[in-house]
Amino acid sequence: MAVIDIKWTEATDNVGVVEYQIHYRVTGAPGFSQFGTVAYPATTFQLTGLTENESYDIKITATDAALNVSNDSNIVTYEAYGDGYLLDQYTGAVGAYSFRKLSSSATFCCVVRRDSDDAETTVSLEDSGSITLASDVSAGGDLGTWAGSNDVFVTQWFDQSSNGNNAVQATNSNQPRLINNGTLYMSNGNAAIQFLANNIISAPRLISIDTWSFHGVVTPFESPPNSGSSVIACQHSGATTVGRVGFAFQTASDAKTRMFLNNGTTYAGSHSTNWPTDQTSFSNYGLNNNYSWSQDGATPETLISGQSFTPLNENFHIGNYGNNASNWYNGYMQELIMYPSDESSNRSAIETN
Numbered sequence: 001m002a003v004i005d006i007k008w009t010e011a012t013d014n015v016g017v018v019e020y021q022i023h024y025r026v027t028g029a030p031g032f033s034q035f036g037t038v039a040y041p042a043t044t045f046q047l048t049g050l051t052e053n054e055s056y057d058i059k060i061t062a063t064d065a066a067l068n069v070s071n072d073s074n075i076v077t078y079e080a081y082g083d084g085y086l087l088d089q090y091t092g093a094v095g096a097y098s099f100r101k102l103s104s105s106a107t108f109c110c111v112v113r114r115d116s117d118d119a120e121t122t123v124s125l126e127d128s129g130s131i132t133l134a135s136d137v138s139a140g141g142d143l144g145t146w147a148g149s150n151d152v153f154v155t156q157w158f159d160q161s162s163n164g165n166n167a168v169q170a171t172n173s174n175q176p177r178l179i180n181n182g183t184l185y186m187s188n189g190n191a192a193i194q195f196l197a198n199n200i201i202s203a204p205r206l207i208s209i210d211t212w213s214f215h216g217v218v219t220p221f222e223s224p225p226n227s228g229s230s231v232i233a234c235q236h237s238g239a240t241t242v243g244r245v246g247f248a249f250q251t252a253s254d255a256k257t258r259m260f261l262n263n264g265t266t267y268a269g270s271h272s273t274n275w276p277t278d279q280t281s282f283s284n285y286g287l288n289n290n291y292s293w294s295q296d297g298a299t300p301e302t303l304i305s306g307q308s309f310t311p312l313n314e315n316f317h318i319g320n321y322g323n324n325a326s327n328w329y330n331g332y333m334q335e336l337i338m339y340p341s342d343e344s345s346n347r348s349a350i351e352t353n
Contacts, residue, residue, distance in 0.1 A: 002052035002053070002054070003047060003048050003049075003050060003080060004046070004050060004056060004058070004078045004080050005046050005047075005127035006046075006058055006076070006078065006128060007044045007126060008044075008060055010041060011062040011070060013064040013070075015064040015066045016040075016065045019038070019039055019040060019062070020042070020043075020062050021036075021061045021062075021063065021069075022038070022045050023035065023058070023059050023061070023072075024059075025056065025057050027054075027055040027057050027077055035047050040062075044127055051080060054080050055077055055078070055079050056077070056080060057077050059072045059073050059074070059075045078128060081128075085103050085104055086103075086350065086353045087106075087160060087161060087337075088103060088104050089349075090339075090343060090350055092340070093161040093163075093337050093338060093339050094165065094340050095159050095167075095206045095337070096159060096161040096337045096338070097158070097159065097160070097318075097336045098130075098334065099130040099190065099192065099193075100129060100130040100131075100190065100191075100335070101125040101126060101127060101128075101160075102160040102335075103162065106125055106158070106162075108123065108158050109131050109158060110155075110156060110158055111123075112152045112155065112178055112179075113175065114146070114147060114151075115150050115152070119139070121138050121139035122137065122138040124136040124138075130191040130334075131184075131191045132144075132184065132191065133184050143179075143184075144184075147182055148182060149182040150181070150182065151177060151181065152177070152178050153172070153176065153177050154193050155169060155170065155175055156168050156169075157201055157318075161337075165204045165316075166203065167201040167203040167316075167318055169201040169202065173198060174200050176193040176194060176200075176201060176319065177199075178191070178194075187279045188219075188278075190334060191334070192332035192334045193332065193333055193334075194332055195319045195330065195333060196328065197328045197330070199320075199328065200317055200319040200320040200322075201317075201318050201319060202317045202318065202322070205313055205314060205315060206316040206338045206340075207235050207286075207316065207338070208313075208340065209311070210289065210308065210309045211287055211340065211341060211342060212284075212285070212339060212341075213283065213285055213339040213341060213342060214284040214337070214338050214339075215283050215284075215343075215350055215351070216232065216281070216333070216335055216337070217281050217334040217335040218232060218279075218280060218331060218332065218333050218334070219276075219278060219279045219331050219333075219334075220249050220275060220276060220277060220280075220330065220331035221331045229248035229249065229327050230248060230327070230328070231247070231327045231328070231329055232248060232249070232318070232319075232336075233246065233316060233318045234246030234316075234317050235311055235314055235315070236312065236317065236321050236322045241266065242312070243262065243263070243309075243314075244262050245259070245261040246261075246321065247259050248260070248327070248329075249275040256271050256272075256273070257282070257295060259293060259304065261291065261304065261307065261309055263309045267304045267307055269293075269302075269303025271293050271295060271301055272301060273295055276295070279334075280295060281297070283344075283347050285300060285343075285344055286309070287342055289305070289307055289309070290304070290306065291304040291305070291307075294347060297348070297351055300344070300347070316338075318333070
């Protein structure tokens with residue numbers, strides 16, 4: 001079975017709100033049914049016992065002390081997800097970055113900087129769905145009000161795996177952007193950060209053994225910003241090459257998704273499918289000296305085979321090689337999750353989530 005978590009804005013009434021009623025229906029079905037009630041002042045609720053991956057329309061009414069019932073709220077459509085968050089179901093991740101809640105223990109999404117005055121605030125995760133301009137911030141109020149008409153950049157992307165491997169960028173000019181002139185970047189209806197030339201954010205070492213499962217949701221732009229690769233992420237010092245590993249989209253001349261590693265010799269393998277220009281999910285595996293890539297739910301395709309590999313003890317850089325003047329990722333990112341284990345049997349479920 002599956003659940004939906006909802007959150008709404010507190011109602012006001014001259015008598016006093018005492019209760020909210022939650023109404024639902026399968027999207028497109030006639031009529032709503034009342035699912036349940038919640039006493040004021042709560043503004044969150046979880047609908048349980050739903051069908052996984054089914055879409056539901058939700059609306060809310062409020063009742064005051066005189067038993068007056070409000071008009072219906074706006075109807076919002078949600079997709080029910082499996083009981084529990086992704087990292088609660090598929091445990092053991094070493095690093096997990098997203099603009100939606102991945103773990104029941106995660107509270108905050110990121111720290112952001114406002115370009116008009118360099119003020120910073122922490123953005124709270126939503127119980128269901130990605131952050132929005134209505135999401136709470138530590139400065140008080142919501143993200144949209146705090147941002148105003150400014151540009152807002154991510155200075156720290158919190159690791160939701162509970163390992164503390166937060167991705168950080170302290171240099172203003174290198175920070176990826178979340179809000180442009182007061183408008184939150186979105187891809188397929190969910191929040192995303194934009195990476196262009198010079199944007200990079202770095203976490204501690206995530207790949208420490210030659211077994212990993214790397215999952216992500218990205219939206220690359222049509223053209224990389226340079227003649228090299230458009231690097232999603234790389235564990236690399238920028239100087240030492242032995243032990244580096246990276247995940248990238250090749251330039252338009254090749255137009256393939258690729259990965260590379262160096263165990264004394266550089267090996268690079270390209271996927272047979274051209275790299276996407278819209279939102280895509282991917283999974284990359286390092287298993288038994290073989291390295292494969294899956295794109296948009298397809299069966300993983302081996303890119304490099306038969307190569308033993310010891311990963312470099314360096315930071316895990318998101319958006320570039322690490323210390324490189326080229327090969328910047330060009331596009332949106334929404335989610336990256338790294339496991340130091342073989343999660344290939346869970347690939348379909350993780351990608352669906």
